[in-house]
Amino acid sequence: MTRLPLSVVVPARNEAETIGSVVHHLLSMDWVDEVVVVDNASQDDTAKLAQEAGARSVFEPQAGMGHAVRAGLAAAAHDWVMKVDADLEKFNVKLFSEMVDARGGNIGLIKGDWTDPKDNMPMTRLLVKPGIAWLFPxxxxxxxxxxxxxxxxxxxxxxxxxVGNYAADLDVMVRVYAAGAEVIEADIGRIEHDMRDVGHYNKMAETIMGFLLLCQQTRITEEVVVLAQTAGDVLQNALGLCSVRAKAGALVTVFLEDVGSAQAEVLKDTLAAWPTSRVLPLAEAKTFAPEGPEERIQLLCSAALSVHGFDVQTGLTARGCSMPEPLVMAGSDGFRSDHGFDVTSVLDVKSNALTLAGLPPAASPREVFQSLSSYVNKAKAS
Incomplete structure (x- = not known):
């Protein structure tokens, strides 16, 4: 079997004392194809010594683990990327091959599981594991x-x-999980870390709690499914919501009747920035099956489809999908909305797409929707 190439990313800030040996050690492993050292605003010779040892050096001026991880993932030459810390002298790096060998099937992330006999992992036990179990069973x-x-x-x-902070490693994991891929662990041995003080844990706890609350707010494991006759309908009335959710890491699928139109190409190009989004022909909605880990769907439908009697739930409820709040997009009939969604954070994305599609600029930083059931009843009553 052909071995998949692999990049190793090492975030490093003021690690001149050890970075050379770290790079040498990594490059001695036969499963490493390149080492990328992210110089995270260092004030010493970290970058220079990393390059001399055979690594590629990338400068990231914003201090913070998340900023360094983002820079490293973007700079890596290969899609499979191993992220490691700069204190590798504490590990038996040969055991990291356990992660490499675990790749296969639908696996998207292999966590390195290590133990420290002197550390009872208070942050993991008391905050991370309970929070993850509650949000992502x-x-x-x-x-x-x-x-x-x-x-x-x-x-x-x-x-x-x-995210640009310490919670970046958790963010990577949650995004892979929300994308429908498997997250597993591989044993990489025992180490002994230096003891950390209470102040260190307090800062970690604040960052992690903020991230967990953000996950709850963005509903990252709830797929967004949009059904519409025209791409223009989506661009004008639902692109903001799709962009916000895809940017957070949620799966987004748009089904279009005019999937081959010029405006549909604009929609495809816009959503292509986020790998968890796709645009498909409307006919395929009837055989749609959820790909996310929890089979919860936020369903949006254009007003025209609901009025014309399109069965928007065909193939969804039959598969046991949970749709807590089916919605219909605002149409030209100007119905009264009962839901508003703030798209301020992606308004520039939406405005650019509307311009490229030859459509009027966004009139509001909010997109409005009505519950599908009430809209259908209203249509039947009329």
Whole structure:
């Protein structure tokens, strides 16, 4: 079997004392094709010494783990990327091959599971594992969800969107899970870390709690499914919602009747920024099957389709999908909406797409929707 190429990314800030040996050690492994050292605003010779040791160096001026991880994932030459810490002298790096060998099937992320006999992992036990189990039940069996050593298929996720702080490693994991890929672990041995003080854990806890609350807000594991006659309908009335959700990492599928039109190409190009989105012919909606881990769907339908009696739930409820709030997009009939969605964060994306499609600019930083059931009843009553 052909071995898939692999890049190793090492975020490093002021690591001149050890970075040379780290790079040498990694490059001695036969499963490493390149080492990328992310110089995260260092004030020493980290970058110079990394290059002398045989690594490629990338400069990231914004200090912070997430910024460094984003830069490294973007710079890597290969889709399979192993992210490791700069303190590799504490590990038996040969055991990292356990992660490499675990690739296959639908696996998108392999976490490096290590143990420290002197550390009872208070942050993992008291915050990360309970929070992950509550929000993402399918990940509750992981022993080390917060480990910063892992191997990921970056092509599955919008890695340019991960958070810029310490929670970046969790963000990568959650995005892979939401994309419908498997997250597993591989044993990489035992180490002994230096003890950390309470202040360090307090700062970690604040960052991680903020990330978990963000996950709850963005509903990352709830797929968005849009059914529409024209791409213009989606561009004007639902592109903002689709962009916000895809940017966060959720799966987004748009079914169009005019899937081959020029405006549909604009929609495809816009959503292509996020790997978890796609645009398909409307006819395929009848055989649609959810790909996310929890089979929850946010269903949007154009007003024209609901008025014409299109069965928007065909093939969805029959597959056991949960649709807590089916909605219909605002149409030219100007019905009264009962839902509003703030798209301010992606208004520039929507405005650019509307311009390219030859459509009027967005009139509001909000998109409005009405519950599908009430709209259909209203249509029948008339």
């Amino acid at each position: 399918g990940l509750s069996g992981l022993r080390s969800p917060n480990t910063g050593i892992y191997l990921v298929n970056r092509s599955l996720i919008a890695h340019q969107e991960i």
